[in-house]
Amino acid sequence: MKTLDIGTVSKMTGIAPSTLRYYDDEGLIESVGRHGLRRQFEANVVLQLTLINMGKTAGFSLSQIKKMFNVDGKPEIDREEILAKVEDLGKQIKQLTALRDSLKHVANCPAPSHLECESFQRMVKVAHKQMVSRQSRQKQ
Amino acid sequence: MKTLDIGTVSKMTGIAPSTLRYYDDEGLIESVGRHGLRRQFEANVVLQLTLINMGKTAGFSLSQIKKMFNVDGKPEIDREEILAKVEDLGKQIKQLTALRDSLKHVANCPAPSHLECESFQRMVKVAHKQMVSRQSRQKQ
DNA sequence: GTACGAACTTAAGTCAACTTGAGGTCAAGC
């Protein structure tokens, strides 16, 4: 099976080689050996990196991501914990939707100050509730 | 009008006083004066902090957030830029949804390795496309 | 067989976003 140089992976994913080395050191991805002193990666590392980037987008730390999808695709953590994250993500999606709507509002509403605009306040208050309920169950 | 001590704001929002002081120094929020040497805040600071937290959830930096919603609720940046962010957020929401579905899958699929599971791969590939298209228009 | 380029290692540096620590101030209650 054909393996990939770090530069190739970098070009395929847009992630800097230094970052890939860093991820390798941290155990987020795995090289399958060396060609001389060059790390060789399998093609599925691209998939893994996609997952890593999705996790980052979601605001997870690298160590959390590592636990969620470890190298061979088997998660270290249990169903319960993952489902909790799933639920959390649902809330986050709602929040982002609220933010998007708020921004859309800001771009269009002619009110002089949005903090005084009623419909804006309503939106934000809804978001606030969600936020507080999310914050209350934050973990490392 | 009644104003709030930093400790009160902290309790209302769950944000540490040191962070509130930091935000104040950075100009993300504004205190309306002092009582002795204590900062006094108006009630609407809670709304502002909600917006700040929403922005953080969305992965914006504090300086970006500051530009989006500055102290009086009037954004410094123009419609165009905000609408670009709105669009970006839409993509991010899609990505998060993909991540959520992937995680849901991981929790339920009995396959030994998810990286080999077809339906998982399909999901992630879709996410990959979105990711790349988002990455290509990143700015400070 | 030599030159080149792409990758390597290790340590140090950077940046954002906070937090901590030391020492100081003030208002309210007793």
Place this chain on the structure above:
DNA sequence: GCTTGACCTCAAGTTGACTTAAGTTCGTAC
């Protein structure tokens, strides 16, 4: 008038996620 507790300032420290720099090692092409 004294104590107490909540706040203050300012500088330095911390953490996570990388990046940069300096010097080194290979494989491939010529």
